[in-house]
Every structure is written in C-alpha cells, then in structure tokens.
Amino acid sequence: MHFWNSLPLFRLVIPFILGIVLSNIVFEAWIYRLIPFFLLALVLTHFFIKSYRFRWLYGVLCTCLLFVLGLCIFHYSLEKNDELHYATFLNENNVLVLECIEEPVEKKNSFKVLSKVISVDNKPTIGKVLVYVEKNGDTLRYGSRILTSAVPNEISTPSNPNQFDYKHYQNIRGVTHQVYLSSIDFTVLNGQWGNPVIKKINAFRSKLLSRLSNSQLYKNQFSVCSALLLGDKSEMSQELKQTFSEAGVIHVLAVSGLHVGIIFLLINKLLVFMSRTQVLRIIKLLILLLCLWSYAFITSLSPSVMRAVTMFSFIAIANVMQRQTNIYNTLAASAFLLLILEPNMVFEVGFQLSYLAVLGIVSIYPIIYPLFVFKSKWTDTLWQLICVSIAAQIATFPLGIFYFHQFPNYFLVANILVLPLIPFIIYFGLSFLLLFDFYFLSEPILLILSFILDNLFLILSAIQQLPHTISSFLYLHFYEVLLIYLAIGFSILSYHFKKTLYLVYSLVCFLLLQLMHWNDMEIRENRSQIIFYSVNKHSVFGIVESDAGFFMANSDFIENKSSQQFNLFNHWSYLGLDKPSLIDLDFNFQHQFIWKEDCHIQLGNKKMVLVNENFSLKQYENPIEVDYCLISDYFPIDKLLISYSPKTVIIDSSLPYYKADKLEMESKVLNLNYYNLKTNNALLVDLND
Numbered sequence: 001m002h003f004w005n006s007l008p009l010f011r012l013v014i015p016f017i018l019g020i021v022l023s024n025i026v027f028e029a030w031i032y033r034l035i036p037f038f039l040l041a042l043v044l045t046h047f048f049i050k051s052y053r054f055r056w057l058y059g060v061l062c063t064c065l066l067f068v069l070g071l072c073i074f075h076y077s078l079e080k081n082d083e084l085h086y087a088t089f090l091n092e093n094n095v096l097v098l099e100c101i102e103e104p105v106e107k108k109n110s111f112k113v114l115s116k117v118i119s120v121d122n123k124p125t126i127g128k129v130l131v132y133v134e135k136n137g138d139t140l141r142y143g144s145r146i147l148t149s150a151v152p153n154e155i156s157t158p159s160n161p162n163q164f165d166y167k168h169y170q171n172i173r174g175v176t177h178q179v180y181l182s183s184i185d186f187t188v189l190n191g192q193w194g195n196p197v198i199k200k201i202n203a204f205r206s207k208l209l210s211r212l213s214n215s216q217l218y219k220n221q222f223s224v225c226s227a228l229l230l231g232d233k234s235e236m237s238q239e240l241k242q243t244f245s246e247a248g249v250i251h252v253l254a255v256s257g258l259h260v261g262i263i264f265l266l267i268n269k270l271l272v273f274m275s276r277t278q279v280l281r282i283i284k285l286l287i288l289l290l291c292l293w294s295y296a297f298i299t300s301l302s303p304s305v306m307r308a309v310t311m312f313s314f315i316a317i318a319n320v321m322q323r324q325t326n327i328y329n330t331l332a333a334s335a336f337l338l339l340i341l342e343p344n345m346v347f348e349v350g351f352q353l354s355y356l357a358v359l360g361i362v363s364i365y366p367i368i369y370p371l372f373v374f375k376s377k378w379t380d381t382l383w384q385l386i387c388v389s390i391a392a393q394i395a396t397f398p399l400g401i402f403y404f405h406q407f408p409n410y411f412l413v414a415n416i417l418v419l420p421l422i423p424f425i426i427y428f429g430l431s432f433l434l435l436f437d438f439y440f441l442s443e444p445i446l447l448i449l450s451f452i453l454d455n456l457f458l459i460l461s462a463i464q465q466l467p468h469t470i471s472s473f474l475y476l477h478f479y480e481v482l483l484i485y486l487a488i489g490f491s492i493l494s495y496h497f498k499k500t501l502y503l504v505y506s507l508v509c510f511l512l513l514q515l516m517h518w519n520d521m522e523i524r525e526n527r528s529q530i531i532f533y534s535v536n537k538h539s540v541f542g543i544v545e546s547d548a549g550f551f552m553a554n555s556d557f558i559e560n561k562s563s564q565q566f567n568l569f570n571h572w573s574y575l576g577l578d579k580p581s582l583i584d585l586d587f588n589f590q591h592q593f594i595w596k597e598d599c600h601i602q603l604g605n606k607k608m609v610l611v612n613e614n615f616s617l618k619q620y621e622n623p624i625e626v627d628y629c630l631i632s633d634y635f636p637i638d639k640l641l642i643s644y645s646p647k648t649v650i651i652d653s654s655l656p657y658y659k660a661d662k663l664e665m666e667s668k669v670l671n672l673n674y675y676n677l678k679t680n681n682a683l684l685v686d687l688n689d
Contacts, residue, residue: 009332015063016336019070020343032072038065074343079127080176086117086125087176090151094120098131099193100144103202105234107132113140114175117152130155130170130178133186142202143194148186152177159534159653160682162570172347201297205230208298211436215446221453227253228422229429231299238562246470247463248408249418257354260292260308262423264316267291285320289313303342304350310334311358327362331355349403353396360395361388363492382416389415398476398484405573407471410463417459424452473580475573483513524576528687530603532630534653534677535567539585539612539632543593543603549580550594552601554632554654558582585612604687609644611635617643634659637666646672653677 042061079085086096097118104113110132117125129152133140140146154177155167170176208230212222223236233241233253244250252258267288274284296309311334318330335355338345345351368387374380389412401407408414428449435441463469476484487509494502525546533540535557542551549572557563564582572580583589589596594603599615601608608628615635620643629646631637632654640646649672651663660678667674675683 007326007328007332009329009336010326012062012066013332013336015067016070016339017346019067019072020074020339020346021070023071023074027071027075031068034068035065035072038068070339070343073340077343079174080171082126084124084126086120086127086129086152087154089120089123089125092151093149094151095122095147095149096120096152097189098129098146098148100131100140100142100146101128101194103142104133104140110135110180111140114173115146118145127177128173128175130175132178132180134180134182136183140188143192143199145189145191145193146181146186147189148179148181150179150181150185152179158681159536160567160571161684162574163568164566164570172344174344205232205298208433211433215432217446217450217453220457221450224253224453224456225425225429225449228259228425229433231302231305243460243464245406246408247414247418247460248411248470249414249460251353252418252422254304254350256304256350257308257311257358258419258422259426260295260305260312262426263295264288264292264312266427281320285316288316292316303345303348304354307334307338307345307351307354310338327358331358349399352399356395356399357392360393361391364391364394367492367495385416385419386412389419394488398481401474402476402478402481405472405474405570407474409468409471410466414459414463417463418456421452421456421459425449425456428452473569473573473577475576477516480513480516483509483516487513520576526688527575528604530606530685530687532650532675532677532683532685533568534680534682535563537654538563539630539652539654540568541603541630542580544575544577545593545604547576547578548593549575549577550583550591551580552583552585552589552594552596555584555586558584585610586614606685606687609646611640619643631655631663634663637663637670637672641670648672649674650683651676651678 038061042058042065045058045061075081080087098115099118100113100115102114104111113131113133115129115131117127117129119125155170155175157167158165170178209226209232212225212229215222217225219235220237220240223233223240226232227236231254236253241250241253244253271284271287274280274287292309292312296305299305311330314330314334338351365387368390369384372383374383393411397407428445432442432445432449435445487506490502490506490509494500494506527544527546529544531542531544531551538554538557538560540551540553540557542549551568583594583596585596587596588598595601596610599610599612601610606627607625608630609624609626611629611631612633615633617635617639623641623643623645625645625647627647628650629640629644629648630650630652632652634655637649649663649667651660651667651674655663655678657678660676664674664676677683
C-alpha cells in the first residue's frame with residue numbers, strides 16, 4: 001500500500017483521462033452541475049469525517065470529481081460544440097474571412113495552411129479550417145487574412161475499410177472542414193494580424209533554416225538537421241523517412257523527449273557551478289526554463305515538445321526545491337497540466353507513445369538492468385542503453401502495431417548504433433547555428449557535423465540491407481492491445497510486490513489473447529471475398545482467399561506508395577495478408593484465384609468485364625452474362641448491353657464526378673443494379689454467401 005500512497009497525482013490523473021476519453025459517449029448537458037456537488041462533498045468529508053475507516057470515501061469523491069471534470073473540460077473545449085462555430089452559418093452564398101494561424105506547408109500541387117474563421121458574412125465566428133491554396137496564387141504567411149466566397153466542405157470519412165481516418169485525425173486538432181482555393185477564389189487583405197511574438201519566432205526560425213540551407217550540407221544532411229534541430233521535416237524525402245522507419249528509429253526525427261532531454265542535460269552540466277546556494281539555484285532554474293521554452297518556441301510548440309518541456313520543467317523545479325520527486329507523479333503532473341490546456345492531446349498518437357515509453361523505462365528498466373552485472377564502465381553503459389531500448393519497446397510495441405501495423409525487427413541494433421550519435425548532431429548542429437557568423441569557428445563544426453551525419457546514413461543503409469528489416473501487415477484489435485497491456489502491467493506488479501496472484505492474472509490475459517488469435521486464424525482460413533476499393537482517381541480491386549490477396553490496379557496507383565499506405569495498408573493488415581500482390585491492369589495475368597485477358601477478368605467464381613481506356617466493344621451472337629461490369633472510363637451503358645448482360649454495374653472511383661453521375665442516371669433509367677464507388681464506400685462481396 002505504501003507504493004500506491006506515494007503516487008497521489010498518478011492515481012488522480014487516471015479518472016481525469018478516462019473522463020476525457022469517454023466524454024463523447026457519456027456526456028450530458030446537465031453533468032457539469034455535479035462539479036459543485038462533489039466539491040461540497042469533499043469539503044464536508046475533509047472537515048467532518050475523521051474516522052480512518054472512511055478514508056476511502058475521500059478518494060472516491062476525488063475520483064468522481066476528476067472524472068466529471070474530464071468530461072466537461074473536453075466537451076467545452078471542442079469549438080464545434082460552440083454556437084458561434086462557423087459551420088452553423090455556412091450556406092452557398094457566404095463570404096468568409098480567414099486568418100492563417102500557421103506557416104503554409106508546401107504540397108505537391110498546393111500549399112496547405114491551417115486557418116481560423118474570423119467571420120462569416122460579417123458575423124464573428126470561431127473554429128479552424130484547412131485551406132489548400134493553388135501554388136500560383138498569392139503567397140500566404142502566418143497572420144495573413146483572406147476574403148473568400150468559397151464554402152468549406154466537411155472532411156469526409158474514410159471510403160475504404162480500416163483506412164486511415166483523416167477526419168478523426170483532424171478533428172483531434174479541432175479541424176472539421178477544408179476548402180481548396182484557386183488564385184481567383186480569394187483576396188489577401190491588407191493589414192497586420194497574428195501574434196507579434198510568434199511572428200518574430202517564425203522569422204528567427206526561418207533565419208536558422210536559411211543558415212542550414214546555405215551551408216555545405218547536401219540535401220539529406222540538411223533535411224535530417226532541420227528535423228532534429230528545428231522540428232521541420234518538410235524537406236525530408238519519403239525514401240529517407242522510410243529508411244529511418246525500417247531501421248526502427250523514426251522516433252528520433254520527431255523533436256520530443258529525447259531531444260529536449262539532451263538540451264536539458266547539456267545546460268544542466270554547463271550550469272553545474274550554480275548549485276551552491278539557493279539564490280544561484282533559482283537563477284539556474286530560470287535559465288533552464290528560458291532555454292527549454294525558447295527551444296519549444298523555435299520548434300513551433302509542437303505537442304511532443306510541449307510534453308517534454310513541461311515534464312523537464314517539473315523536474316527542474318523539483319531539483320531547485322531539493323526534493324526527491326517520484327517520476328510517476330512528475331509524469332502525471334505534466335500530463336494533467338497539458339490536458340487541462342488541450343484535452344484533445346490525449347487522443348494524439350505521439351502523446352500516448354511518449355508517455356508509455358517513459359513509463360516503460362521507469363518501470364521495466366529496473367527489472368531488466370540487474371539481470372547482468374558488468375565491471376567494465378563501457379560495457380555497463382552499453383547494457384544500460386540496451387535495457388532502456390528494450391523497456392521502451394515493450395511499453396510501446398502494442399500501440400505501435402495498433403496504429404502503424406508494423407514492427408522494426410532490428411530496433412535494438414539501430415538504437416545502440418544510432419542513438420549515441422543524436423546528442424552529437426544536436427550539440428554540433430546548435431553550435432553551428434549559433435556561431436554561423438564566425439566563419440573560423442562554424443566551418444570546422446560543420447565538417448564534424450557532416451562527418452557524423454555521413455556515419456548515421458551509413459549505419460541506416462547497412463541496417464536497411466539486412467534481411468527482414470521490418471515485419472509488415474500486422475494487426476491488433478483494441479481489446480487485444482488492452483489485454484497485452486494488462487498482461488505487461490500485472491507482470492510488473494508481480495515483480496515489484498512479489499505476489500504470484502498478479503502473475504496468474506498476467507497468464508490469464510495471455511491465454512485469452514491466444515484464444516482470440518486462434519479464433520481469428522479460423523476466420524481467415526475460411527475467408528473468400530472480392531473487394532472493389534474506392535480510391536479517388538484510381539481503379540483498385542481484387543480477391544482475398546485465406547491469407548493470400550491479389551489486387552489489380554492502374555499503373556499510377558502501383559507507383560504511388562503513399563496512396564497505397566494511406567488507403568489500403570491498414571485493411572491489408574487487418575486481413576492479415578502475407579505480402580499482397582498488386583498487378584498492373586495493363587497486363588494479362590493468370591493465377592488460381594484471378595486471371596485477366598484483355599477486358600475479361602475472372603475473380604474466383606465471378607466473371608467481370610472491365611471498361612477502361614483500352615476497352616473496345618465486340619459484337620457477340622448473344623450478350624455475355626457477367627457478374628460485374630466495372631466502368632472506369634465513360635461508355636454509354638445502353639451500348640454495353642448489346643454485348644454484355646451484367647448483374648451489377650460498378651461505377652469506378654477513377655471517374656470524374658460528372659461522369660459517375662451520368663452513368664448512375666443511365667443505370668437508373670435502364671433499371672440496372674448498380675454501385676457507385678465514387679460516392680460510396682468500398683464494395684465487399686463475400687463469396688461464401
């Protein structure tokens with residue numbers, strides 16, 4: 001019991017987080033009225049109930065109060081629930097004033113900028129919107145205001161099963177709508193808006209990025225430095241990101257606890273002489289806080305940096321007060337503060353992974369480290385790094401698989417070789433930026449930095465060449481993730497409290513997990529289905545038999561790895577496919593489950609005719625009966641019926657909307673069964689039915 005009593009903040013933050021998570025499910029308009037009731041009950045309990053037997057009542061009331069606070073804080077923090085939200089005023093004839101609240105991010109064909117809606121038809125409003133601006137339009141900056149009559153559209157829900165939910169991802173950030181603006185759709189207003197402090201920070205950050213870009217670093221070196229030092233990954237190629245991902249060290253690119261910790265340790269070491277008196281310690285604290293929060297602003301106050309800086313600020317304050325803090329309470333305090341300011345943060349993957357990683361290190365590391373004792377200092381340091389990597393990986397791998405459906409097989413090797421280089425890149429990189437104007441100092445630093453980066457790329461390339469660098473298409477249901485964490489938690493408790501009952505609970509969790517896995521395996525073995533995906537501007541369809549998947553697609557989609565990742569990777573992971581095959585529609589193909597010859601395709605026991613740009617109508621004595629007619633290039637349906645008799649006409653998502661609508665009208669007139677992939681979700685056909 002003594003252990004739990006030493007974690008008051010940790011125990012209290014749990015109901016607060018549960019309240020936030022469950023707010024969308026259980027919140028009612030009257031529920032905020034419970035807050036004064038619980039507060040009054042707490043006061044009365046504190047002053048009038050002194051018996052030790054009833055001490056649990058105080059804890060129950062605190063738990064209920066924090067749960068209700070979580071419900072209310074999250075609900076009322078959502079701008080979309082406010083009556084002044086711009087969505088309530090939208091119609092076809094609106095005039096909107098938008099203000100850029102971030103610097104624009106360059107995309108392939110446009111600039112994306114997060115904006116807030118200042119007014120709709122001169123009515124003051126609140127709420128954020130994603131704005132995509134044509135590249136040849138006026139240049140926008142942070143604080144720019146624009147006038148437009150374009151009406152934002154609500155961000156659409158996923159069209160394919162298990163697809164990455166972009167709508168949910170943006171809703172977490174408070175964004176519900178998006179709008180595309182060509183150069184003639186908006187006017188930039190004259191004036192100065194935006195926070196002047198943030199403007200100066202952005203200008204300073206741009207100056208630092210300019211110093212990096214004007215150095216002799218080549219593209220990959222520059223992109224890694226800008227990511228590690230300033231949190232800017234816009235210049236990083238997809239191939240380089242994939243290299244870091246496959247090596248299992250993609251986390252080093254996101255400025256977070258690792259980077260802030262390195263900065264904290266450096267400044268703390270430099271100011272070690274200021275620990276002699278209380279006055280010097282206070283000055284040291286102020287310098288530490290100033291440096292940490294300045295770094296947070298330079299990196300655009302990203303949520304990951306905010307988390308790390310808040311946590312290290314608590315640690316720094318505790319050190320000045322000369323109090324031995326419990327790391328669990330420190331984590332809870334930082335999380336509580338951040339979630340009061342931004343409750344949505346609890347749904348961010350980075351928030352979840354970062355806190356789990358730290359919790360894993362502080363709870364699992366003490367179990368692993370004593371297993372081996374080394375006399376050599378260097379060997380012991382290496383063993384510490386191995387233990388930290390294993391502890392963090394144990395704590396985060398279930399959630400990593402749940403969100404990303406892959407696991408880096410060489411994470412331990414990569415962490416051992418890569419992590420020791422990161423502090424040197426940060427130290428020399430920051431030194432170069434600070435001493436940029438002193439050529440005789442910055443030039444040697446740049447040479448050392450370039451040498452370290454070259455070795456980093458050499459290590460990553462070597463790891464990438466190893467066989468089976470990454471296990472892909474993994475899938476865990478939410479309840480499986482919960483069971484794994486319960487099993488890990490009970491195992492940790494069993495070790496710390498020396499109680500076999502916790503170990504029994506852990507084994508029960510693993511047993512339930514195995515039973516569920518066997519059930520999933522049985523379902524997969526008997527699976528047989530055809531899938532027509534809804535991917536904008538692309539044709540993608542195929543068949544799944546057991547754990548084998550064969551899909552046909554146009555060549556543009558096959559070459560577009562990011563579109564595959566966004567639209568289909570999660571579903572293929574859910575299906576548990578073993579290396580799904582993606583076949584070009586321009587070629588004929590024969591296999592046990594699928595074959596194609598010109599425009600005729602066989603999917604299992606279903607026949608299909610494909611009407612695309614290569615289709616040519618042939619005359620037959622009698623119309624050929626087919627199960628599906630997939631139209632990916634407009635062709636009058638009445639003419640198709642001369643040669644084919646389809647049971648279902650499928651209007652492909654590769655068509656423009658006006659052509660898809662025209663084909664839909666023709667199908668209705670001819671009284672044909674049809675399915676429009678352009679306006680509907682993917683079509684799944686179970687062949688076992």
